[in-house]
Amino acid sequence: MTSDDLLVRRAVHDDAEEIFALTREFAMSVRPRREPFDQHLPALLDNPDALLLVAVVNGHVRGYLLGFVHLTLFANGHVAWIEEAVSQHGFRRRGLGRALLEEFETWARGRDARYIALATRRAQEFYQALRYESAGTYYRKTLMSLEDQA
Template identity: 75%
Template sequence: MRRAEEHDIEEIFALAREFALSFRPQRAAFDAAFPRLLENPDALILVAVVDGVVRGYLLGFVHLTLFANGHVAWVEEAMTQHGFRRRGLGRRLLEEFGAWAHTRDAGYIALATRRAQEFYQALEYESSGTYYRKVLKPDR
């Protein structure tokens, strides 16, 4: 596990395209966002590398809240490439993110998913509510 670097852009883009169900990542938007996320002190992109190839990534944030008396962490995207699952990569990505979130004084980590409930439960995540969204830009 390591922090993503600029040269990881192609491999992460390919994984993001595999990850996305509701949206299709557009290259120009991805290329604009990636370096900004790398520079954002409240964001973390981690990569899982196997034999020199990025096989998974996690994008998460720490942000300030009012209700939780401080910072919380949010996993926006967590993806392990098909064929490399069940090898501990996802677990290690989440553990590394958790360690980073802890250094940022986050009170907890949250995420939204419709998949892999058993995986998250095995890592001691618990169901905590229902996720709602409203698409603002239908052209995505």
């Protein structure tokens, strides 16, 4: 794949089918359901503090990144958080993740973010190669019922 084959851009509603398919590859502990996805996608696309990017290869969405910028007290301003980032199986190690992160970094800088953070147990070498450093342990507490997770 050449860089001419790859386009990173903001997601649009017409990308919904391919993004939803990728959410099913991304999710490990919660099974994405279509009804909530369809309900939440327009809100994310319209949220000025959110950025949903897609990596398009030959006209098809093969990766996406969802991130946010928000104010903090401890960092003296805005920080950026990557909530979801995935490249389709079979399209990994082709530059999609790097291109998505670089575009998100540009957006976060434009929003005066002090830094970017994310939580992951996968792809440590990838993030370290892009100069991300390990900074803590990730904790979570599930607040939804088991029925909502299925």
